[in-house]
Amino acid sequence: MRASLAVTALAVLVAALAAVPWLVSDYGLGFITNLMCYVVLTVAWALFSGTTRYVSLATAAFFGLGAYTVAMLIKEVPIYATFGAALVLGTLVAALVGLATLRISGMFFVIFGFGLSELARELLVWWEINRTHTMGRYVFVSFDTTMIYEHLLGLAVLVFLVGWLLRRTRLGVALLVIGDDETMARQAGVNVPLAKVTMFVVSSVFMTIVGAVMAPRFGYLTPNIAFNPMISFQVVIMALLGGMQRLWGPLLGVIPLIVLSELLQIRFPFWYSVFLGLVFMVIVYFLPRGVTGLVEDGWELLRRLSLRARLLRRQPSGAR
């Protein structure tokens, strides 16, 4: 009964979100599209990094890979074919990166992710200048912001579903154990490298597809726009600010930071950088479990207080 109620409520919520494009202005639509883009990226990031606790800085690389695949193929094939190509490429690259870096230790993985988008950008700039003699590509298709938004909403539903299912499978449990103690996981018979690489691929493919879907939104793409390292940093900070113990935790980080970046990033980009730095430090020193942790602590406190109040009321004062 409770489960079916929850499913109905979620279905209503998704339907309401799907109707948003017809209710808001163009500016509002742009804003909520951006929001939805980061929701998918952040939840996808948390799928892998939240469980294994490996800080992945490769988000921008996969986002850019998806976006640029679409930009390069859009003149030759229909748009869904370009999405398909992005899916295949994303899977291949994620598997290669995962196999090369995740076998050994967490540190290599962090460093590799750190520079992967820069590497991709550099190689692509070189390729475009020397081989194709283009710099920047136009993405003109009949795929407007409403379509982009609806696709992102679909991806959001999918990524939440994957996350929800993951918590009920052997793979999900295995990843949680790896996050807790990798040696113990190995002792318990978990195939550690396989579990890590699988999850990394799933998470990265989501990011690639988000990049692909977002490509028409830019209209004009250069390697510098597609592989913007800021995307990686923002995703990490959003997920950590929200907290990752709950599937919905990252949402609590995405919303405030998107609002702030909307207010600051264009007009005061340097203040935005300073501010991001401060948020990072606040999380590390004061909010290790993110806003979710804060909410849970508050909830627990309320529950205990109300419980105590009820107990006190039940005991008549004369009985003491």
Added chain:
Amino acid sequence: MSLIEVVLGGVITGGLYALIAIGFNLQYGVARIFNLAYGEFLMAAAFAAFWMFTLGEIDPILGLALSVPVNFGANWLVYRVLMLPLVRRARTRDDLEGDTILATFGLLFLLKGAAQLAFTPDNRFYNYLNVPMQIIGFTFAANRVLAFSVACAVGLAIWLFLTRTRFGAAMRALAIDPTGARLVGVDATAMSALAFAGGGALVAVAGTLVSTFLTFNPAIGVEFTMKALVVVMMGGVGNMVGSLVAGVLLGVAESLCSYFIDSGLTLAVAYFLFLIVLLVRPRGLFGTP
């Protein structure tokens, strides 16, 4: 330009990379702090040299007398105030690495944003010893040769410090076995703070040298942090001689790449080398597998 000149040019750049990597290695190998804001201190030293030169006409090499102690002190404070609480609360080394990555990430953004606000994001350059110089028949820019010589001198000093002094021995012990070092009476906290600050002093030297021959802006830090990381991983964590060899190797590889292929691909070269080491010798060139 002959091939020998290209290689020698690479060695000169590589010497600087080695210096940068040795500083990072002191912070990561000895103090166990993964400092992603490392390059930001290089950027700060470069700006210090720039302002001293353009406003006060102070020779960058003399300016080291000011920027090195300041950076040493600043890094010592960073360790004592920001890193030590994380060291104390960490249960395992993995915990500590996760926390320090995030905290120094915050520091990176903070310092970069502050520098952009204070100095504007413009590119800066000044002319210092920008004259050709003949060495055994080959021509080099004098500022690069000076940078290489200073890097060598500082590198030698560090090597003597690490191998000939009690402090140096304590630091090497910490790098190899932190628990064992504590057992024989090494004050791990004080030594780590010293090593961290020493890394900061080295990167101040490197930043000053970089500013004499490269154009720079407040955003250059990340690139140098990344190169330092790659070199340290190639040479082995805690292995200073390894960093030296790997740094020179990276410089030569970059130089060859820009001669034969394209100068825009230097980061790709660093990554390519890193990947090879990762796949073939995951513990670094000199690590025991």
